[in-house]
Amino acid sequence: MSIDVKKEKQVQSVNDYIKKVLRLIEKETVTEEEARWITKETVDGFREHVNPGFLEYRKTVTKDTQFAAVEWSDEGSCFTDVNGKKYIDCLGGFGIYNVGHRNPKVVKAVSDQLKRQALHSQDLLDPLRAILAKILADITPGDLKYAFFTNSGTESVEAALKLAKMYSERTTFISTTRAFHGKSLGSLSGTAKGMFRKPFLPLIPGFRHVPFGDIEMMRKTFETCALVGEDVAAVILEPIQGEGGIILPPENYLKQVRELCDEYGALLIFDEVQTGMGRTGKMFAAELYDVVPDILCLAKAFGGGVMPAGAIVAKEKVFKSWFPNPFMHTTTFGGNPLACAAAIATIDVLLEENLPERAAEVGDYFLHGLRDAAKGHEDKVLEIRGQGLMIGIEFHKDEIGYQVSQGMFDRGILVAGTLINSKTIRIEPSLTISYEEVNTVINTFKEVLEQVTAE
Incomplete structure (x- = not known):
């Protein structure tokens, strides 16, 4: 068999496979035979083409x-x-x-937007990004005003770290033990879990970890950094630690961290990727503790469980570092029309209900x-x-x-x-x-x- 004929048969086989899958996607329900086929293809696909480790993990908890x-x-x-x-x-x-899963209002907003335009051209002004940014300025605590949109939590943290660096040109960050801020290199530098960090060392320099909830260790770290000329750019914290095991902060801890940041001219970054959007009983956990950060990170529920979406919201004095050149930090899909439609509808549901x-x-x-x-x-x-x-x-x-x-x-x-x-x-x-x-x-x-x- 010639190479061209073999290639043609391979292409036809792939095309037939794709058409079968698309027909299944169209169906509201599947037969028992189809369910068995889907299960087999899924398991085989994970084993041969995704990562067999997921199958071994599932076997330990089922x-x-x-x-x-x-x-x-x-x-x-x-x-x-x-x-x-x-x-x-x-x-x-x-x-x-x-x-909720597939909230009807969120699905409708995304579907309506999809009928008109899915992604923006990247050059003209896209209205939903501007509208969503205004809504965030209105609902976030204090004087948080400007928004930058991302696709995920780790991207939000990356954006926050870069913004903090541009604001003061300082390069030292304080994070905490048990913290989880994501797994891209910058956010992983703030993450505390050794299992995730060790294979990728050295990470971004300048990160120091102190015990979560220990305000005296935080204070000593600030003092030490100032004495050796490595002034702190920002402290990054989850108001309530998620991956760390749902660790609540001691009384007044977050307020004291805010005071330390103000004393030493550092920024306070709240990673509310998991705690934001109503999860803790307030729209943002910052409100629980009456503390306004300089930068707030959002993702996960921000897209309403329908679209991948994230954001950072920052005070004007901080965000204006990006005014002269808005291309210093960009993302192709961040703030796309579908994601913005989902986020706007999500906020509507959270408020209305x-x-x-x-x-x-x-x-x-x-x-x-x-x-x-x-x-x-x-x-x-x-x-x-x-x-x-x-x-x-x-x-x-x-x-x-x-x-x-x-x-x-x-x-x-x-x-x-x-x-x-x-x-x-x-x-x-x-x-x-x-x-x-x-x-x-x-x-x-x-x-x-x-x-x-x-x-």
């Missing part, structure tokens, strides 16, 4: 063949796998689905219910803590967390227990989750706890 569970559709607080099994989603994409306030109320009910369920299991559960619908359940051992995560998944509830950090599992459902669904999660947690062993 039983039997459930590692091959394949998502197919979603709505409200739940998603359904390709075989029709429904799960209450308490992982929520690590905080993506604040307004009072979801931040609802997160506070439902979160309080959820927290007390989980604590009641854990009574009598103090040998397994160390602490249950949280704020709004950002809840952490800390166990005495990782192994217990594995068992609980697996047991809940087997019973149709997905939680944020992972291979690398199951000592604390996270509960981050949609802010629209019903009380009935919350009760189901609480009762399932109690049932699973009674069956796992503490050894």
Whole structure:
């Protein structure tokens, strides 16, 4: 067979495969035979072309063949796998689905925009970017005014770090232990987890980590940096640490950090990628602690669980560093019309349905219910803590967390227990989750706890 004929047959085979997949995408439901084909293609594709490590990870937190569970559709607080099994989603994409899965208002806004224009030309002025920036200036705390749009949380952190450097030309940053700010090189430099950092060392120079919540160590670090001529450009913090295990700050800690930044002429960056958009009971966690940062980072739920979208919002005195040359930091897809439409609709839903306030109320009910369920299991559960619908359940051992995560998944509830950090599992459902669904999660947690062993 000639090379040209072989190539032609290969192209035809790929084209036939694509057409089969597109026909499946068109369908609202699939047959059992189609579900088996989709599952096989998914598992084979991950093994041969994505990353087989994901399959090994799934096997550690599921039983039997459930590692091959394949998502197919979603709505409200739940998603359904390709075989029709429904799960209450308490992982929520690590905080993506604040307004629910496929919120109709967000989907409609994106669909309406798609009918007119999907992406902008990059040269003319695009209206939704300007409108969304104005909305953010109106709803963010204090005098935060100018916005730059991104596609993800790590991009938001990268933008914040670069803006801070341009503002003062200082190069020292203070982050904290247990911090997670992303995995691109700049944001990874602020992230504290050694497992993620070590393979990529050396990272961006100038980062120092101090214990989260230790204001005296923060103060000493500021003093030391000033004495040796390495003045601090900015402190970057999650107001409530997410990946670190839902760690709440000590009383007045964030205010004291704000005061230190002001004293030493440093900026304060709040990474609200996970805490923002109503998750903690306020639109932004900064409001919980009555602290206004100089730069606020957003992503995850910012796109309403429909579009990848992120942003930083900064004070004018800081952002004006980019006025003379707005091309000093750019991104092709950041602030695209579809993402902006999604974010605008998301903010509308959050405000109109009072979801931040609802997160506070439902979160309080959820927290007390989980604590009641854990009574009598103090040998397994160390602490249950949280704020709004950002809840952490800390166990005495990782192994217990594995068992609980697996047991809940087997019973149709997905939680944020992972291979690398199951000592604390996270509960981050949609802010629209019903009380009935919350009760189901609480009762399932109690049932699973009674069956796992503490050894």
